Amino acid sequence: MTDWLKTLSLTIPVIQAPMAGGLVTPDLAAAVSNEGALGSLASGYLSPDMLEKQVVDMQQLTDRAFQVNVFVPESRKEPDEDSVETWKNRIPFAEQAPPFSSEEEEWEDFHKKISIIMKYNVKACSFTFGIPPDEAIQALKKNGCCLIGTATVPQEAIMLEERGMDIIVLQGSEAGGHRGSFLPVSGESALGLMSLIPQAADAVTIPVIAAGGIADRRGVQAAHCLGAQGVQVGTPFLMCEECDVSETYRRELKRARGTDTRLTSLFSGKPARGIVNQWMQEQQAEEANALPYLLQNTLTKPMRKHAAREKDSGYMSLWAGQSVGMLNRPANVKSLLAELCSK
Numbered sequence: 001m002t003d004w005l006k007t008l009s010l011t012i013p014v015i016q017a018p019m020a021g022g023l024v025t026p027d028l029a030a031a032v033s034n035e036g037a038l039g040s041l042a043s044g045y046l047s048p049d050m051l052e053k054q055v056v057d058m059q060q061l062t063d064r065a066f067q068v069n070v071f072v073p074e075s076r077k078e079p080d081e082d083s084v085e086t087w088k089n090r091i092p093f094a095e096q097a098p099p100f101s102s103e104e105e106e107w108e109d110f111h112k113k114i115s116i117i118m119k120y121n122v123k124a125c126s127f128t129f130g131i132p133p134d135e136a137i138q139a140l141k142k143n144g145c146c147l148i149g150t151a152t153v154p155q156e157a158i159m160l161e162e163r164g165m166d167i168i169v170l171q172g173s174e175a176g177g178h179r180g181s182f183l184p185v186s187g188e189s190a191l192g193l194m195s196l197i198p199q200a201a202d203a204v205t206i207p208v209i210a211a212g213g214i215a216d217r218r219g220v221q222a223a224h225c226l227g228a229q230g231v232q233v234g235t236p237f238l239m240c241e242e243c244d245v246s247e248t249y250r251r252e253l254k255r256a257r258g259t260d261t262r263l264t265s266l267f268s269g270k271p272a273r274g275i276v277n278q279w280m281q282e283q284q285a286e287e288a289n290a291l292p293y294l295l296q297n298t299l300t301k302p303m304r305k306h307a308a309r310e311k312d313s314g315y316m317s318l319w320a321g322q323s324v325g326m327l328n329r330p331a332n333v334k335s336l337l338a339e340l341c342s343k
């Protein structure tokens with residue numbers, strides 16, 4: 001098995017989770033990389049120009065390795081016009097939403113981001129929501145880029161290894177934010193990390209990294225015992241002073257207990273774990289009828305923006321994992337990494 005720490009010249013087996021939505025700034029990611037862990041920029045919802053600016057800023061802030069995370073576009077079944085109209089009437093401010101992007105535009109955006117990663121020789125690139133096309137995999141590999149895939153079930157881990165990934169992040173059902181799932185399964189796809197790590201670690205030969213609900217050294221040690229070579233941590237970084245989280249979001253993170261989150265498709269059309277709020281409660285009965293990913297996201301964007309401006313947590317997406325109940329303490333990147341790595 002390759003030593004992924006050596007490949008990326010890391011001293012700490014921790015990846016700061018990429019967190020799209022303007023939360024992870026180059027300042028946060030560079031602080032992580034400068035401590036010897038892997039800092040991550042999240043390119044989801046960023047334009048290629050904005051990503052390029054972040055990569056340039058990042059390279060000024062650190063000489064260490066960092067990664068860029070990219071969403072793999074997926075083909076979607078276009079919904080009928082009546083469903084779109086129904087949601088337009090249901091979602092506050094939906095009339096202000098921009099036009100839906102086409103799959104072609106999403107792929108164009110994907111390829112532009114891959115070109116930026118190659119132009120700046122970014123050391124690692126991670127993917128979520130699927131397997132990138134072969135030509136992108138080969139081009140990045142030729143450039144010496146370490147490739148990280150996201151799996152939520154062992155079958156996805158096997159496919160990602162077969163297609164050339166170097167590392168796999170195993171995302172358990174405890175994880176905050178969107179599920180990275182891309183294969184249909186017959187039963188329930190949301191496996192807890194305790195079951196997922198050993199099953200996936202036995203199924204592949206490349207290093208596996210555990211993500212979901214890990215917030216202190218006990219979680220890191222447990223993941224290691226189960227067969228993970230490292231951890232990817234998201235929600236706890238939201239509480240770090242370097243993270244660009246609004247006061248409203250931070251207040252809800254502080255207040256929430258572990259039982260206050262659930263998976264929902266109501267914000268984006270794809271299951272994601274967040275703190276239960278008014279929007280999720282009001283629309284719970286319509287959960288299964290949400291529009292496909294990105295369409296629902298596009299329609300709820302003005303609502304989320306308006307809520308953030310008004311400091312109204314009821315209509316914001318408050319992504320958080322089940323470790324949220326352990327976060328009621330001040331933190332910064334240095335203290336969080338020290339806690340995760342202490343013996």
Ligand SMILES: Cc1cc2nc3c(=O)[nH]c(=O)nc-3n(C[C@H](O)[C@H](O)[C@H](O)COP(=O)(O)O)c2cc1C
Pocket residue numbers: 017018019020021023042043044069127128150171174175176177178180211212213214232233234235236319320321322323
């Ligand atoms: C606010 C937020 C945004 C996220 N955005 C992304 C993303 O852009 N790309 C990605 O691969 N994962 C994303 N994730 C999922 C993380 O990669 C990771 O699986 C998760 O944070 C781990 O669980 P934890 O939050 O309990 O630590 C996000 C998670 C959160 C909490």
